[in-house]
Structure formats: C-alpha cells, structure tokens
Amino acid sequence: MGTRIVLGWILLALALYCGLDPFNHSSISGFPNFVSVEVKLPDKYEIPTNKDSLNLLQNSDVKLLGQIQGPESLVFDPNGRGPYTGIADGRILFWDGTHWTNFAFTSANRSVCDPQPNPLGYIKNEHICGRPLGLRFNKKTGELYIADAYFGLMKVGPEGGVATSLATEAEGVPLTFTNDLDIDDEGNVYFTDSSAQYQRRHFMQLVFSGEDGGRVLKYDPVTKETTVLLKNIQFPNGITLSKDGSFFLFCEGSIGRLSRYWLKGEKAGTSEVFAILPGFPDNIRTNKDGDFWVALHCRRSWTNHLLAATPRLRDFLLRLPIKAKYQFMVFIGGWPHGIIVKYNPEGEIVQILEDSPGKVVKAVSEVEERDGKLWIGSVLMPFVAVYDLGSSSR
Numbered sequence: 001m002g003t004r005i006v007l008g009w010i011l012l013a014l015a016l017y018c019g020l021d022p023f024n025h026s027s028i029s030g031f032p033n034f035v036s037v038e039v040k041l042p043d044k045y046e047i048p049t050n051k052d053s054l055n056l057l058q059n060s061d062v063k064l065l066g067q068i069q070g071p072e073s074l075v076f077d078p079n080g081r082g083p084y085t086g087i088a089d090g091r092i093l094f095w096d097g098t099h100w101t102n103f104a105f106t107s108a109n110r111s112v113c114d115p116q117p118n119p120l121g122y123i124k125n126e127h128i129c130g131r132p133l134g135l136r137f138n139k140k141t142g143e144l145y146i147a148d149a150y151f152g153l154m155k156v157g158p159e160g161g162v163a164t165s166l167a168t169e170a171e172g173v174p175l176t177f178t179n180d181l182d183i184d185d186e187g188n189v190y191f192t193d194s195s196a197q198y199q200r201r202h203f204m205q206l207v208f209s210g211e212d213g214g215r216v217l218k219y220d221p222v223t224k225e226t227t228v229l230l231k232n233i234q235f236p237n238g239i240t241l242s243k244d245g246s247f248f249l250f251c252e253g254s255i256g257r258l259s260r261y262w263l264k265g266e267k268a269g270t271s272e273v274f275a276i277l278p279g280f281p282d283n284i285r286t287n288k289d290g291d292f293w294v295a296l297h298c299r300r301s302w303t304n305h306l307l308a309a310t311p312r313l314r315d316f317l318l319r320l321p322i323k324a325k326y327q328f329m330v331f332i333g334g335w336p337h338g339i340i341v342k343y344n345p346e347g348e349i350v351q352i353l354e355d356s357p358g359k360v361v362k363a364v365s366e367v368e369e370r371d372g373k374l375w376i377g378s379v380l381m382p383f384v385a386v387y388d389l390g391s392s393s394r
C-alpha cells in the first residue's frame with residue numbers, strides 16, 4: 001500500500017513536470033506550436049523480411065577512425081579523385097589517397113566552428129558554420145553542388161573555396177532543412193527540403209512530430225528559378241536519378257519508403273510508391289549498373305510502430321527531461337543497427353548487407369559504389385567505412 005502511494009506521487013510529479021516544464025528542460029519548450037501527428041506506416045505484410053544473417057557488413061574496413069566527424073555524403077569528382085565529404089564542423093574535405101585537406105566551406109564565418117569531441121557537439125553552432133549534407137559533382141562543369149542543411153542549395157568551383165548560394169527559398173517559402181540533391185545532363189538540380197518548420201538541429205522535434213512540410217524541388221540553372229515538384233511529404237531525404245534519367249527516386253524518412261517521380265514518358269510529372277523499405281532511410285545513390293543503394297539509419301522495430309501510431313506518446317517522450325540521445329535510442333528500437341540495401345530498377349531487393357549489433361558499421365547515411373567497393377558514410381559517426389563487394393560475391 002505504502003509503495004503504491006509513493007509511486008502514485010512520483011507519477012503525478014512526473015506528469016506535472018512534463019506538463020508544466022518549469023525549467024524549460026523539455027525539447028519542445030522552444031516550440032509553443034508543437035504538434036505531433038500520426039505517421040501511417042505500411043502494413044506488416046508489405047514490409048520486406050530479407051535479412052543478412054551473416055552480418056557481412058561487419059567485414060567493412062573502418063578507415064580514418066576519429067579523423068573526421070559525421071561524414072554524410074561521399075562523392076568522387078569527374079576525374080575519379082576523392083572522395084570528398086561534408087563533415088560536422090561545416091567543412092567539405094578532399095581525400096587525396098593519404099590524407100584529408102580542406103576543399104570548401106558553406107559559411108565564410110568559421111569563428112565558432114572549433115573541433116568538438118563528438119559529432120553532436122557541433123549542433124549548437126551548425127546554423128552559423130553550415131552543415132553540408134548531400135554532395136554531387138556536375139560532370140560537365142566540374143562544379144560541386146551542395147545541399148547545406150541551413151544555407152540551402154549551393155555550389156563551388158573545381159578549385160573549392162567558399163560556396164555560393166543558388167537557392168534559399170521556393171515559391172515564397174524558405175528552405176528550412178535542405179538535405180540531398182542530384183543533377184541531370186542539362187544541369188537541372190533535383191533536391192529535397194526535409195521540413196518547413198524544423199531545422200536539422202531540431203531533428204528530434206521533426207522526427208517526433210511527423211510534420212509533413214517536406215518538399216521535393218527543381219532548380220533550373222538557366223532561369224535560376226526553383227520550382228516545387230512535390231509537397232506535404234513527411235521528411236523527404238535522399239534523392240537520386242535513374243541511370244537513364246527517366247525518373248528519380250526519393251526517400252521518405254518517416255514512413256520508410258522509396259517513391260518514384262517520373263521526368264519522362266507518359267507518366268511525367270506524376271509520382272508513385274517504388275518500394276517499402278525494411279527500415280528508415282537516409283540517402284540513396286545509383287550505381288553504374290542502374291541499381292540503387294539505400295542507406296538505412298536502422299531497421300523497423302516494434303517501438304517505431306508504436307510511436308508512429310501514437311503521437312501522444314511521442315509528445316510525452318519529447319517532454320521528458322532526458323537527453324535527445326536517449327529519445328533517439330527509443331525511436332530506433334534500442335541501438336543503431338547497420339543496414340544497407342540494393343534495389344534494382346524494378347523495385348526488388350537484390351542485396352542486403354547488415355551489421356545487426358552495430359559492432360563495426362552503424363547509422364549509415366550514404367553508400368557510394370566505386371570500382372567494386374562501397375564507400376559508407378554516417379552523419380553521426382566519426383568514420384568512413386569501405387566494404388569490398390568482392391568479399392561477398394555470389
């Protein structure tokens with residue numbers, strides 16, 4: 001009886017604390033209009049059950065450990081040199097085969113961008129230092145195009161330096177969380193803006209709200225206009241053109257799905273579901289054969305199904321005075337699972353590589369295939385991993 005009363009008081013105090021937030025500890029204290037909405041996840045039978053029971057991704061060679069923090073995108077220039085990558089302190093680095101050198105910046109003001117002990121330490125000043133996410137070279141001009149989470153769509157010449165801005169808004173609405181891009185043969189840029197309300201440094205609020213202000217956009221290099229191709233999407237993330245340029249695929253981060261947008265043919269201008277993913281995606285890249293490598297943050301778990309269906313539970317978790325790291329752990333089902341998946345142009349899984357305990361590779365952001373190797377980056381981790389496809393050839 002006594003313990004029940006004590007427990008009752010503790011629960012009441014916790015409920016009051018979360019409801020009133022007297023010390024502004026809650027992650028949503030800065031967001032008076034915060035609302036969380038339902039995320040409609042696919043039905044169980046639609047979710048692929050493919051597994052890599054050998055955990056082959058553990059055979060990756062983890063390179064450059066500790067040297068760079070949070071390399072999200074990895075890209076090679078038109079001469080095959082690189083990779084180049086954008087890291088947590090806002091720099092874009094170039095790997096010359098033996099070491100990293102500075103290549104470009106998205107912010108000229110680097111007075112508050114000093115090294116931090118881990119990638120999360122940079123979040124405080126990201127909006128000043130910039131956070132380059134998706135990177136792609138224009139193969140004809142050699143210019144590097146950058147999706148900077150804070151500064152929008154940018155580009156820098158083949159010599160590097162400070163990038164110039166190409167787009168910071170579309171149809172009167174500012175870009176809030178520019179995420180990834182691809183470029184077609186005419187130089188048109190297709191890119192994603194993940195949210196209309198939450199910047200990248202408010203990632204947890206975006207994920208927990210299920211907000212659907214994300215957009216897929218097109219920048220025309222001739223008119224310099226940005227048009228909205230699709231809107232009202234929950235967390236659009238990676239984007240990639242098909243090998244023949246007839247369509248692009250983009251990742252829907254909240255639902256865990258790939259959608260296809262047709263650029264050519266009779267379906268041009270329309271979109272459709274391409275595939276339901278086994279987890280929650282970040283970037284997607286097309287390989288030389290026209291297949292698509294999708295990087296997943298984590299596999300689906302019962303916790304994210306429960307959270308998706310119960311906005312009030314997400315709201316409650318976000319009000320708890322705990323670190324964003326723990327909220328994120330609950331969301332991803334307890335631990336970061338390493339998982340990457342290859343799809344063919346028909347939308348079928350043709351390869352899956354995992355590190356299910358996340359021992360070597362976890363929280364993957366991007367997979368870039370080059371000369372029989374997969375270059376693997378992670379926005380959260382201090383490494384670049386390289387997986388030799390020869391070691392798993394079937």
Ligand SMILES: *[C@@H]1O[C@H](CO)[C@@H](O)[C@H](O)[C@H]1NC(C)=O
Nearest residue numbers: 021022023024025029030032
């Ligand atoms: C919490 O935020 C509110 C509204 O911004 C403010 O009025 C209040 O003084 C803050 N409380 C503390 C303890 O900082």
Ligand SMILES: *[C@@H]1O[C@H](CO)[C@@H](O)[C@H](O)[C@H]1NC(C)=O
Nearest residue numbers: 108109110111112125128129
């Ligand atoms: C650079 O950013 C810092 C921090 O926001 C600011 O205090 C400083 O005035 C800026 N410097 C310039 C030259 O804009």
